[in-house]
Amino acid sequence: MIDDRSPDVLIVGGGVIGMSCAWRVARQGARVTVVESATIGDRLACSYGNQGLVCPSHAVPVAAPGVVAQGLRWLFDPTGPLYIRRPWRAGVLRWLWRFARASTPARAEAGTAAMAELLLRSAGLHARMAGAAAASDGGRPYGYAADGVLYAFLTQEGLRHHLEESRQAARYGIPFQQLTGDQVRQMEPALSPRVAGGVLYPGDAHLDSRSFVRWLHAQAIDAGVQVVEQTDVIRLQPGRPGGHASALTSRGEIGAGQIVIAAGAWSPRVAAGLGLRLPVQAAKGYSITFSRPPWRPRRPVNLGEARAVATPLPHGVRIGGTLELAGLDRSIALRRVQAILDGAGRVVPGARFDAGSADAEVWHGLRPLAPDALPIIGRPRAHPNLVLATAHGMLGVSLAPATGEAVAALIAGNRPAVDLRPYSPDRFA
Numbered sequence: 001m002i003d004d005r006s007p008d009v010l011i012v013g014g015g016v017i018g019m020s021c022a023w024r025v026a027r028q029g030a031r032v033t034v035v036e037s038a039t040i041g042d043r044l045a046c047s048y049g050n051q052g053l054v055c056p057s058h059a060v061p062v063a064a065p066g067v068v069a070q071g072l073r074w075l076f077d078p079t080g081p082l083y084i085r086r087p088w089r090a091g092v093l094r095w096l097w098r099f100a101r102a103s104t105p106a107r108a109e110a111g112t113a114a115m116a117e118l119l120l121r122s123a124g125l126h127a128r129m130a131g132a133a134a135a136s137d138g139g140r141p142y143g144y145a146a147d148g149v150l151y152a153f154l155t156q157e158g159l160r161h162h163l164e165e166s167r168q169a170a171r172y173g174i175p176f177q178q179l180t181g182d183q184v185r186q187m188e189p190a191l192s193p194r195v196a197g198g199v200l201y202p203g204d205a206h207l208d209s210r211s212f213v214r215w216l217h218a219q220a221i222d223a224g225v226q227v228v229e230q231t232d233v234i235r236l237q238p239g240r241p242g243g244h245a246s247a248l249t250s251r252g253e254i255g256a257g258q259i260v261i262a263a264g265a266w267s268p269r270v271a272a273g274l275g276l277r278l279p280v281q282a283a284k285g286y287s288i289t290f291s292r293p294p295w296r297p298r299r300p301v302n303l304g305e306a307r308a309v310a311t312p313l314p315h316g317v318r319i320g321g322t323l324e325l326a327g328l329d330r331s332i333a334l335r336r337v338q339a340i341l342d343g344a345g346r347v348v349p350g351a352r353f354d355a356g357s358a359d360a361e362v363w364h365g366l367r368p369l370a371p372d373a374l375p376i377i378g379r380p381r382a383h384p385n386l387v388l389a390t391a392h393g394m395l396g397v398s399l400a401p402a403t404g405e406a407v408a409a410l411i412a413g414n415r416p417a418v419d420l421r422p423y424s425p426d427r428f429a
């Protein structure tokens, strides 16, 4: 049932970003309603089956020098790690052009500086939240573990190339440790004797994303948030300054003081008609979760050239990767799924990963990705009652606490802890 009192804040979307915002905003005393198309923690959301890394190590944006040339080589290979279906679709060519323009050394450096600050802030909040959750709920309610993330490379070239990123991120306070092939195998004995070297990021952590969203949901409910599930937001009326905003939903209209769009890859659809330029593409990725895994790493392992990550979870091991620009399409390309597993098998030769095995859950998620690979967090100039919290790309889990904190500051009219100018919704205007 929709509460007949207008909330102070209406949040569209109950993924990891929406729920983190809801909890933070409600904790400062505001009446908050979340409207979610599906249910909280549903498979449909990108927050369900991702790799769960909390990774400041990813501070260098994917829009970086060299990526365009590399991407062009992969582009039309239907089993490659990057695939664009029908690039001439509306908006895609323009998005790619913006992506190419964002991939200059100067912009990548500025992006890294900004992302390092936001990611480190968020990693600190994650650690505090996990500590508090363990103290109140006992154990690790969503499997948070601060064990770092290991990268393993089969070639010196792959390692050398990645080390450039490690050094760039290190300039902004993200530590790393270079490892020989033997050191990598000491940490993960099942890895191939061909592994030439690796990198350990000791400041990274991981968690089970679905449990994390459910935990945030429970915290939000405790803080008084009303969650309206199975309800689509169809159209928004953000209203005039000082006036009231409203949302037309599939179950009627809801008025609100302010509206936050946190609808992930669907955000451009939710914002349609508001006159905002929101070049967010859905970047599909896949994961396969094995409940009886043929190999269990001690900590998450990025399998280097295989462009896949393996994460140990309380209920199994998840292997995932790829980036496919195919719009809001929800189909699963099984040959791309098996290509991820074949790549993983080359790095872990003793394990046979089969997407068709009875214990394998195959999932796809749509990452909301802006062409400069930075999130969009802030108030658009044209709509003072509106806040955007979207385009978290490959880093929504990592960035959820800092985004929630920033949105809560914006709603309260306070200065956010992190400079939000690089994430301005107006930067594409």
Ligand SMILES: Cc1cc2nc3c(=O)[nH]c(=O)nc-3n(C[C@H](O)[C@H](O)[C@H](O)COP(=O)(O)OP(=O)(O)OC[C@H]3O[C@@H](n4cnc5c(N)ncnc54)[C@H](O)[C@@H]3O)c2cc1C
Binding pocket: 012, 013, 014, 015, 016, 017, 018, 035, 036, 037, 038, 044, 045, 046, 047, 048, 049, 050, 051, 052, 053, 054, 055, 231, 232, 233, 234, 262, 263, 264, 265, 266, 267, 270, 284, 285, 286, 287, 320, 321, 364, 365, 366, 367, 368, 389, 390, 391, 392, 393, 394, 395, 396, 397, 398, 399
């Ligand atoms: C394979 C893979 C691996 C990944 N690994 C990592 C990782 O290791 N670490 C990391 O930090 N990130 C990772 N990510 C990225 C991360 O999953 C996303 O950035 C994050 O989940 C985005 O969260 P969100 O809340 O913005 O979107 P979502 O989780 O997609 O939530 C958006 C919600 O909005 C709802 N919605 C949409 N339209 C409407 C509407 N009209 N009305 C009401 N509700 C609506 C949807 O139903 C959905 O629940 C990965 C992604 C993939 C695909």
